[in-house]
Amino acid sequence: MxxxxxxxxxxxxxxxxxxxxxxxxxxxxxxxxxxxxxxxxxxxxxxxxxxxxxxxxxxxxxxxxxxxVIPAKIPVTLIVALPRPKVLRRLIMDSVTLGVEKIVLMHSYRVDKSYWQSPFLEQLPHYVQLGLEQAGDVMAPEIILEKRFKPFVEDRLALWTQQHPTFVGHPYTDQSMPYAYNQPCQVVIGPEGGFIPYEIDLLKENGCQIYHLGNRILRTETAIPVILSRLFI
Amino acid sequence: MxxxxxxxxxxxxxxxxxxxxxxxxxxxxxxxxxxxxxxxxxxxxxxxxxxxxxxxxxxxxxxxxxxxVIPAKIPVTLIVALPRPKVLRRLIMDSVTLGVEKIVLMHSYRVDKSYWQSPFLEQLPHYVQLGLEQAGDVMAPEIILEKRFKPFVEDRLALWTQQHPTFVGHPYTDQSMPYAYNQPCQVVIGPEGGFIPYEIDLLKENGCQIYHLGNRILRTETAIPVILSRLFI
Missing domain, CATH: 2.40.240.20 (Hypothetical PUA domain-like; domain 1)
Structure with a gap:
């Protein structure tokens, strides 16, 4: 604190x-x-x-x-497949501490439907508070829940991607995540077990760029600081 | 896994x-x-x-x-003030997953002495296994316990620092952590609450370089992926 x-x-x-x-x-x-x-x-x-x-x-x-002075945010919308309830707390706290401007928790094929009923989802404002207290920040990010993958990607993410690029972290691709990008963007991180091929294809069709993070597969909660620290230097 | x-x-x-x-x-x-x-x-x-x-x-x-093929390690010795037992598991798992070559858990003024008696310290090989399984790696890093700060810094870290630079993450300094360094080095991260001024002075006197990570104060376990991702791109 x-x-x-x-x-x-x-x-x-x-x-x-x-x-x-x-x-x-x-x-x-x-x-x-x-x-x-x-x-x-x-x-x-x-x-x-x-x-x-x-x-x-x-x-x-x-x-x-x-x-x-309030510490500046990083101009990023972080879009994450809803993780297991135990991971959610850390994920929100870390994202808020790191200064993410907007967070989208989204459904995906490998997200267990029961996670959307978790009482932990009602604790989000508390996790946000803990993250702000850690960072010395006071401005809560916006948090959006998107319970359906396809409409979110086609109707909303596709529009955002026309404004600023969307970078998807995914192990199975040849291109490596950019670094020192330092511009507004969206970052997408899949669920435990990763996105299924259909989801990767849909993200690509809607303008998202798919990048790997090296040849080590990271947990969602580790991938977030790794990607943000790499993009915003 | x-x-x-x-x-x-x-x-x-x-x-x-x-x-x-x-x-x-x-x-x-x-x-x-x-x-x-x-x-x-x-x-x-x-x-x-x-x-x-x-x-x-x-x-x-x-x-x-x-x-x-076994994924390559990053050529870094990570030196961390021994964290609370609950944090230790995640810290070791993440460091191993990220490919750290050698880990030193060290004492520091703000490390509670009772942490050195924690039964979690006996679980280190298990946490290493979990980190390797996440990354798809098989080579366990060396883990060293240093229960006394001063002799470690003066007798061992000072010598290592003559070979490769030592970067200390610390909020109160003007210089910002380098990025894309990509060379062998040591990275030092303090305890919850940070190093005390005497410790920072001793690290400096022994050749370590003190750098901040921006104007947000990160938890130890968040600082590790942030620093490693920044130094090794």
Missing amino acids: NIVLLAKQADQHEYCIRDPRQIQHLRQHLDVKIGDCLKVGIQDQERFDARIIRIEIHEIWIERLSKQ | NIVLLAKQADQHEYCIRDPRQIQHLRQHLDVKIGDCLKVGIQDQERFDARIIRIEIHEIWIERLSKQ
Whole structure:
């Protein structure tokens, strides 16, 4: 936790931290005292330095000091086949920490249909918060759920691809993922076990470019930082 | 699991898979049948295609077909402050999957001493196996435990650094991590909460170069794929 991220609220001089997770972190890991300075963010608004002015059992009160710069996003829409619930948390946290602007969780042939009923999907805003707190960011990315592969690719991704290129990570191709691209783009990552040939063909027909990441097959959650770090340098 | 990795053993024409985890994966995820082809590796030896010739309840027998190429390693020694036990598994798996040649788990001021007693440390060979199976690799990296920071940095890392450069990932510096370096090197990553100033000074005095990874603070386990993907393109 590199900032304490509070829910969206009206502008004021003093703020109160009440989230038990944040209180526990401040007490146990940082052992905070009155007068200590903290980095604080208000979600989707701003980030500032703050000073602790009162500590109670379930509340820590802070006063606002100087405004701080919010780290820039990377101009990427990350499109990922919905992973197993256990992987979802890490995937969202990492993508948010790395500064992804928009995330699409999409269906694909090898995505188990039961994943769409997972209670973890209701936890997405919490995972986003954790990712923002790690990065010192406050702006939540947009997250879109696309439960049908074909209409998503044909009706929406195809249009986006006319604006900015779409790079698909896939082991079975001759061309290697570009690096230092540093321009707006979409990145597509398949499910565990990969896309089926029909899906790769449909992506290609709709303008997507298929690239490999070397001769080692990576897990989805490892492929994301690898691709983003390679494209945005 | 992109290959079935078997323990080191004498060269033969037929092999038997007995590990319950591997058997379960082959049955449940791949639904294998007699005559199916598999990718198989013998740890620290070789990799080949194989055909299933017999399926019993607790055993799957295969016959060896043609030899396959083992994916190349990246020429890096990854030096990481020992993370929380929960993070250790993922960190080792990812590093092995990405092809790291040698891993040093080292002590640092912000590493809780109790981590060195964790039973997870005895599981390292298992995590290595999982990482190799993901990558389709068979060569286990060397793993070294360094329980004292200063003697390690002064007596060993300093010597390595005379041969190949050592890049330390650290948020508080002006210089940005190089990219497309593609040469042998050491990479150092600190603990949760970062290195303390004394440690950064000691690393510098011993020839290490300190670089940031942008203005977002990453978790150890995210920083590893980000740095490796940036240095080795």
